[in-house]
Structures are given as structure tokens and as C-alpha cells.
Amino acid sequence: MSTPTTSATEQWRQRYARSVMNTFGTPERVLVRGQGARVWDADGVEYVDLLAGIAVNCLGHAHPALVEAVGAQMSTLGHVSNLFTTPAQVSLAEELAALTFPGAPAQDVRVFLANSGTEANEAALKITRLHGGPARPRVLALEQSFHGRTMGALALTHKASYREPFEPLPGGVEFIPAGDLEALRQAMGPDVAALVLEPIQGEAGVRELGPGYLEAARELTAQAGALLVLDEVQTGMGRTGGWMAHHALAPGVVPDVVTLAKGLGGGIPVGAVVASGPAADLLGPGQHGTTFGGNPVACAAALAVIRTMRSEGLLARAASLGERWSADLAGLPGVTEVRGRGLLRGVGLQERVGPSGEVAAELARRGFIVNAPRPDTLRLAPPLILSDAEADAFTDCLALVLAERLGTGGGSA
Structure with a gap:
């Protein structure tokens, strides 16, 4: 009988737990690469990054202008x-x-x-x-x-x-x-x-x-x-x-x-x-x-x-996409309101949906990274280069997750 192999992610998680101070807990995922608004984990799974390092990666991942500027400066x-x-x-x-x-x-x-x-x-x-x-x-x-x-x-x-x-x-x-x-x-x-x-x-x-x-x-x-x-x-x-x-x-x-x-x-x-x-x-x-x-x-x-x-006109882009996306999200069953400006948004969830942390975990399983700063709120802070298609794909996914949770009385999907 063959011995089950440990995934690359699990190997890195075990090494993390042994070597890194336990200030964050052991992360569920190990990210190894990014491009634009997308990242990949150690097992090759792709995600749309709607958190951007908590509002940090405004140009997304591996943006040529940033790569060039850092490389040029480091070379001198x-x-x-x-x-x-x-x-x-x-x-x-x-x-x-x-x-x-x-x-x-x-x-x-x-x-x-x-x-x-x-x-x-x-x-x-x-x-x-x-x-x-x-x-x-x-x-x-x-x-x-x-x-x-x-x-x-x-x-x-x-x-x-x-x-x-x-x-x-x-x-x-x-x-x-x-x-x-x-x-x-x-x-x-x-x-x-x-x-x-x-x-x-x-x-x-x-x-x-x-x-x-x-x-x-x-x-x-x-x-x-x-x-x-x-x-x-x-x-x-x-x-x-x-x-x-x-x-x-x-x-x-x-x-x-x-x-x-x-x-x-x-x-x-x-x-x-x-x-x-x-x-x-x-x-x-x-x-x-x-x-x-x-x-x-x-x-x-x-x-x-x-x-x-x-x-690239990213200030205007953040404002226009943020307003349109916010309106789309606010119309979903299970959402109480969408707060914020531009591409910093808090999506309020109805109590019967269940804890926002569970919703965020289910969205991650389906390929979207968000976080839950409060038990009733999802936070979206994506790269400012996020495409309309990526934003709409998240809206569709959130709609499905919320529908499943509402249909089961707020239990896990």
C-alpha cells in the first residue's frame, strides 16, 4: 500500500508552525506567486486576491512599473x-x-x-x-x-x-x-x-x-x-x-x-x-x-x-468600479449594506447568514480571498487594477454562497 503524500502547502505549514512565532496562528494557505489581481498557492490553486495584503498591493502583483523601479534602484x-x-x-x-x-x-x-x-x-x-x-x-x-x-x-x-x-x-x-x-x-x-x-x-x-x-x-x-x-x-x-x-x-x-x-x-x-x-x-x-x-x-x-x-487613471478607476460593484453587492440576498468608498468596502451580512469568518473561508475554498474584520462584515480591499470581470465573478460567487447558507438556516455550505 502506498503512503499518502503530504501536499506542498501542508509541508510549508508544518515548517511555519515549527519556526515562526505564533502571533498569527498557522495560515491555511501558502502563496508562492502573483500576477495582476491573482495569486497561486503552493499546490497550484489560483485565487482572485480581493484583499491585496490588506489594502497594500494597489497595483496588484508583479506590476511591470514596480518591478522595474525596484530593480533599477537596487542596481545603483x-x-x-x-x-x-x-x-x-x-x-x-x-x-x-x-x-x-x-x-x-x-x-x-x-x-x-x-x-x-x-x-x-x-x-x-x-x-x-x-x-x-x-x-x-x-x-x-x-x-x-x-x-x-x-x-x-x-x-x-x-x-x-x-x-x-x-x-x-x-x-x-x-x-x-x-x-x-x-x-x-x-x-x-x-x-x-x-x-x-x-x-x-x-x-x-x-x-x-x-x-x-x-x-x-x-x-x-x-x-x-x-x-x-x-x-x-x-x-x-x-x-x-x-x-x-x-x-x-x-x-x-x-x-x-x-x-x-x-x-x-x-x-x-x-x-x-x-x-x-x-x-x-x-x-x-x-x-x-x-x-x-x-x-x-x-x-x-x-x-x-x-x-x-x-x-493608468487608477483613482478614477477605483471610484467608478467601487460605486458600481457596491451597488451590485448591496442587492444580494443576505447583504444588509455595503459601506465605504472606492475599493475599500465593508459588506454587511444578515445574522442568519452566520459568522462572516465562515463565509470568508467558503469564498477562499472557491477561489476568492477576502477577510472578516467583524463577525458581520466582509472586507474588500482589492488591487486598484481589478477587472470588471473579476469583480463580477466575486459577486456571483458570493451570491451563491449566501444563497446556500440562507437555504440551510446559516449552516455551513
Whole structure:
């Protein structure tokens, strides 16, 4: 009798479980290749990637412009310390200043380049401390917020299970109900250094804060002398159909600080803090630093992402496909609503469908990668190059999965 062979995926999973710290659990799938909006696992199974590394791979996988830019930069200069600068670093800072604060005088905007969203939010929190000083010890953040997992960013993140094992965290952060204008008014005062928020809360299930909230946040922080810090790590860089989500949600609002990452590098680790006005000059020599922030390869990747978004019209593409796809998905039996903007969408599910994690697992078995940030929500954050046919194929598949689950009272398909 022949001995059953272990699949390539299972072999890699076993090696993963033996060697990698158990911070994520052992993944069900091992991905080995990607092209466009599709990926393949170690057993050759193909999937449409509707998560894009959680809103990271904005150009999809193996995009020629990104491959060329990274290769060309690596062939000339791969890394220097921040004792030096490079043309790529300076050019990216100039681009981000103009994209984030359009119309602002160039001399009024400054950029700090980092490795990730959590590192960008760490730097932003330091800026709020320098602004506040002893007279302004309070920093306001929103319930259901997610700003990262390092200690400073974690202090701004609301979820108790993330926070409690690592307390005491950096002090002074207070959480107020998301979207509640009266709660914001009551909390704001002359002892507040900053209000930190996501224009659309991703981990909360892709939820906007409601009409007028960003405008009120800007007005109240200005009156109190506090900074307004917008975390656009997930929502920025074209994800929601504009360079920044707040440009569309509240066109008249000009924040003091914006943090970026995820789609900025198209898959290469890079983050940024972009500050305008007095906030741009708060961090001085020796007060913050990073070994890999501003790395020329990461900067070249980010510049390639920006150029490609312009040349391929991907902001308009994200907006138009997102609206059409959202309407299609909202009409499916079992869907309560579709939230979000552009190609960042939260698909709310009826309770009788069952847990969204089970739905996501069934969709993966049928060749579509999504995730479930909440028990009643699927999150879609695909590459901005997603085709109409790929989006429609997912709609058809989700319709079938939901119909099967509704037909069995919410049991497994």
C-alpha cells in the first residue's frame, strides 16, 4: 500500500508552525506567486486576491512599473543611512507633500519617511506630545479605532484584547464614541494636545464617521488649539478613489498631520508622516529616527506607484468600479449594506447568514480571498487594477454562497 503524500502547502505549514512565532496562528494557505489581481498557492490553486495584503498591493502583483523601479534602484543604490539623502527620498517627500496638502505652499509642509503605518503613527504621537507639552497631556482617539501594534500606536488603538496584555501603555489617551459629535464637543478642551482618527475606520468594518464629523473635528480642534491627526494608512493613496479619503469626505478640511503607508509602496514596506503648518516643524534633530525609513528602494517603489496611478487613471478607476460593484453587492440576498468608498468596502451580512469568518473561508475554498474584520462584515480591499470581470465573478460567487447558507438556516455550505 502506498503512503499518502503530504501536499506542498501542508509541508510549508508544518515548517511555519515549527519556526515562526505564533502571533498569527498557522495560515491555511501558502502563496508562492502573483500576477495582476491573482495569486497561486503552493499546490497550484489560483485565487482572485480581493484583499491585496490588506489594502497594500494597489497595483496588484508583479506590476511591470514596480518591478522595474525596484530593480533599477537596487542596481545603483540599495540603502544609505539617514546621515545622507538620495534623489528618490527627496522626490518622494515633495510628491507626498503636494498630494496630501494640495495648494499648500511647499515650504509649509514636511515629510518624515518611515517603514510602516504603525511607525508613522508612532512619529505622529511624538508630534502630538511636542505640541502639547505638560499643559496639554490629553490625546483623544475614537472607539473602534486601529492605529497599529507598537506601544505608542497601540495606545491609540481601542480594542481591549490588543491593548490589555501590554499595559501600562503610554498615558494620556482617551477614547470617545466614533461619530458622536456631542461626545467630541464634551471631550475637547484646552488641555487636549490632539485628536487622532481614521476618516474611515477599517478594522471596525469599513465605517465612515458620519456627515459633518470631520468638519466639526477640524473646527473644535482649531478652537482648542489641538492638532487634528488623520490616519490615512489604509484609506490614502487612491484606495478610496482620491489621493486621500478626507479630500472626498470633507473637501474643506485641512488637517495638521496625515499618516500614510500600505498602498504607498505597492507591496514594498514604506510609511510616511506628512505635516503642515507649525506641526511640520515640531520634530527636531535627534528627537526621532529610523534606520530604513527613506530607503531609496522603498522610495523608488512609492514614486513608481504614484506615477502608475496617474498614467493608468487608477483613482478614477477605483471610484467608478467601487460605486458600481457596491451597488451590485448591496442587492444580494443576505447583504444588509455595503459601506465605504472606492475599493475599500465593508459588506454587511444578515445574522442568519452566520459568522462572516465562515463565509470568508467558503469564498477562499472557491477561489476568492477576502477577510472578516467583524463577525458581520466582509472586507474588500482589492488591487486598484481589478477587472470588471473579476469583480463580477466575486459577486456571483458570493451570491451563491449566501444563497446556500440562507437555504440551510446559516449552516455551513
